[in-house]
Amino acid sequence: MSDVNTLSERIDALEMRLAYQDVTIETLNQTITAQWSEIDRLTRQVTELKERVREAESNAPGPLNEKPPHY
Template identity: 35%
Template sequence: MTEIEQLRVQVDELEMKQAFQEQTIEELNEALTAQQFLIERMQVQMKFLVEKQKSSQTSNLADESEETPPPHY
């Protein structure tokens, strides 16, 4: 195999590797974008749940200052 043929084989191999890397990068980018969307959605849901939990923890008892005194017997 001549030197030119060897160089051509090396160039072909590099071109195949580059194409594979481009495809891999695109797939990783798509996965990252999907994960970011999921994280943002989960943050919104978590905020909603925290607010719902806070609002459900309000006591049904009135403050002592708001309590009417008990009847005396």
Template identity: 40%
Template sequence: MTEPRLDRIEAHLAEQERVIEDLSEALALQQKDIERLKARLQASDSRIAELEAGLPGPASEKPPHY
């Protein structure tokens, strides 16, 4: 292999390694966000269930417009 060609290959490999590292970091941040959002959604679901449990049940009477 010629020296310039080998240099280009090494530079390309180094760039690919940097891109892979950047993507890995981005993926890790997104996973943290997903976990945080899942926890918030679960808390919201629990709170909604508590509020709904305190509501009176549906009335068996028909509304006046029937």
């Protein structure tokens, strides 16, 4: 009878560990999904900022410390 009780306790312990691991895996999955969303958003933002800098550089006048043409 003690073998049955021991086996039952071991199965219960394994089931509890499995349930805990399922919760942990789901939490990690949600965290990773949120991080990828944030990475995608930041990547788009960096790309947009690069484009804005290129645009600003192309519309900017020449260097400010350039000597005037009469020198």
